[in-house]
Amino acid sequence: MVATGKQNLQLDWGTIALYGTLVLFGWMTIYSAAYNPLLPSPFAFSEEYGKQLVWIGACIFLIVVILYLDAEVFNKLAVYIYLFFVLLLMLVLVIGKEVNGAKAWFGIGDFGIQPSEFSKIGVGLFLSKFISSSGLQLKNLRMRIQAFAIIGLPAFLILLQPDVGSLLTFLAFILVMYREGMSGNVLIAGFASVVIGTLSIVIGAGRTTYPYFGEMSSIWTFIISLFGLAILALIFVRNFVVPRSRRMLYSVTVISLILASTLAFSINYIVDNVLEKHHKERIYVMLSLPVEREDATYNSEMAKITVGSGGFFGRGFHQGPMTQNNYVPEQWTDFIFSAVAEEWGFVGSVAVILLFFALIYRLVALAERQRSQFSRVYGYCVAAILFMHLLINIGMVLGLAPIIGIPLPFFSYGGSSLMAFTILLFIMIRLDAERLSIFR
């Protein structure tokens, strides 16, 4: 279907207002955190706040372009957009610039472009197209595998960079697939994995002396406990469950036990032998386990101190002693939330979290009111990606997640992230604006 004309666009001004508020708040925070007293002008283009203004300008341009485009374009070109970004992800592995050990950037003069940020747009569009065009729901195994392949290809390329943070945000698409009919067991399994994984690392870091075996990692205690739980479950099933369900529950118990033990064992192996040392340290720091190098805790400690320094009402704009003295390294990028927390306090931090919640809530509402499945799935993609960033980034600042370098949407300094999120969001706004004229 073709758009009915620009005059009839029904833009969702609420979402746009939320976007504007977040971007403005974000820029102010960058201005405060990256402030250079020698160049106080917001238009100091050599400084982060000046550059970010340029990116905001670029975003306004992008918004206008998106709104002028025909909504049908996104549906039709979804595959090509996806392939284009996959190509970029391959290219960056070859000619990319290495920053902090990851080949994730195209360097253009002073500016860098991070294709992994943009690739989420491609995945979101293609996944929406795939799910909507199949006409089926995601109960079919073959379809699920295909959907995972769509997500997996760019994810794999990002892993090669390697950029674990960006990779994790791809988990957002699992939430989308859940909404579109994939079994809810995946969420339960995911939650259980996080719990078992965390417990395994915490318990596995200690050492226990076992009779006959001597001193070994305490992980065996945990695995033995899992076996004990499984036996209890089997006894329970045998005695309290009606016979026809028993068989299924027996196998569920045994399979869960095998999976859980494998996870418990392998995650420790991975943490000890596969992950790089600083990754292991970050996980240990988050879990308050002892680390060898004291400075491994530095970023996490400083972030928490900076957040705590804010108190209830905050120190005021430009007044945060931790922020103004740059105690948190590169605070204007991944740790920007700590600057919000210090200068605007509990009140401001909660406001930011509520703004994000409102935006996600609004996006879910937008998605649900779409007539086209394509638009709906895409809406959920945007909401879920925002949520994953929020979850990991703020969790990291608050010491609840390991230190994973991903940006806080609209806040963190950086053109790639800001433009990618703007495009992601405004495609949805554009799709929504024509919801009444699309009937698929």
Place this chain on the structure above:
Amino acid sequence: MNNDNRRYTFLFIVGTICVIYIVRLFALQVATSEWKNRGSRLTEREVIVYPSRGNIFDRNGKVLVTNQTVYDLMVLPKEVVAFDTLEFCKLVNLPYDELKEILKKSVTYPNVKYKPSPVIKQMLPEEYALFAERLYKFPGFFVQARTLRTYPENLGSLVLGDVGEVNKDILEKHPDYRKGDYIGLNGIEKSYEKELRGKRGIKYVYRDNLGVEHSVENGQLDSAAQEGVDLYSTLDAELQKYGEKLMQNKRGCIVAIEPSTGEILALVSAPTFDPNLLVGRARGQNFAALAKDPLKPLFNRATQAQYRPGSIFKLAQSLTALQLGAITKETRIACNRSIIGCHGPHSMDDLEMAIVHSCNPYFRGVLQRVVEANRDPNNRANDAAMGLAIWNEQIRKLGFGSNLGSDLPGMKKGNVPSPEYYNKKYGVGGWNFSTIYSIAIGEGELLINPVQMCNLACIIANRGFYVPPHTVRQIGRGGSARTEYVTRIDVGVKPDYFETVVNAMEKVVGPGGTANSIKLSDIVICGKTGTVQNEPREDHSVFVCFAPKENPKIALAVYVEYAGFGGTWAAPISSLMIEKFLKGGTTNTAREEQMMNAKILN
């Protein structure tokens, strides 16, 4: 199949996470001020104002130890911007590679970008002057003034002591010290650390967002630095320097004390070294070199050495035996050389002449009378044990076996054998007088420290008391010594008994005496030589003395290792010291030259 309800699951997950984060924020920001306080501790910087350490003067007001200002060039990495490294390296005279290394180190653990690290420690004022006016060109670099010790007289390195940065052990034991603080490690610097140190001042500042430092709460929390207290030591710089010269190229020590006050006039440990070596940047390197020197210049022979005293101990034996009533001054004992060797023609001396002749059989007999007094007629071993216990108690009153309550750090106590000591060595009942008699003549298991030897001379000079030897006579200008150094300690020997000993010592430095050669026409020296056997090596040459005989002004103990007979080396050195102190110098330049030029380091 309708999954529409799953929107609520989705929103529920998002909402739950938001609630968890809000609760966490509340915990960090509102519920506790722990994190906030830790932030204050970081941003409100304590600037430590270092007090300058007290000066040390000699007894005549000459400066022995004072301070010089040096500058630590520091870097705060986060404020460094690109700078002209070539000019910088040239100004501070640092190779580029080293600078690179230092800057790299300043941002690697345990240093962090946000804390200053030293670039060049202890620049001298003239080095800093070159750099000072260009400092503004190098943001992130700044200097911190510190003071260092300096020794204008270049003497007394071990008695004055040295200072160094506190190490981990000290930091653990003394929480009021901080990393980078200096502490006295030795000598007067150590024993008077509390007075010399002064009090560190603290200024609290915080930096605003323009990087300007402000004082916190108008400086009400600040405390001013208190300068260290000056000390007026008992040392006589001239005498100390002279002693060091006499002892050059020899191993040994000189202890000189003013008997009436216990004030240490000179404390020479040879070989010595320039105290300025242990200051500043070269300290570590020099210290290592000195520590490796086989002649052990860092070992304070005057306080830490424990020697067998040899014949000089006969003075102590005499006083003890007289006081215990085992002998009188008329007691004669045959010089029976079948048990123990002797020298010189004499056969049946009384006490005075036995001291002059240093008759070994005589003093064996004296000790026998003290120890084997038939207190247990049935058991010779037990008899000796009972006797030795009585002897031990009396001899200890003369200051042996203790550190004398001196302010010299690390004073060794020596060893005065007790019955318990021999029981341990030979078993209970496994020894008797014939096992132990060599202590009668200052040999055997007896160990005495040179300060104790000199203190014995003081006791005799004072006819019955001593004041604990000490190195500081005034704490602060016009102050007094520590209270324990103004009280006399009585040794419990009747004054009469000293006359015999003093007269004998006078005769030692006279015709027929073992130190006849040092007799002076105008000053009566009372002394006793000692020759401590060291088979197969050369004997140690020992001499203790005081002068003048009446109203003594100086007591000395001189110990020259592996030099030979006591009268040949230790006695002449003593007499030269006496002349220096009492008359300002000697006219016997031949002897002076002979002593100074002798090299006894074989």
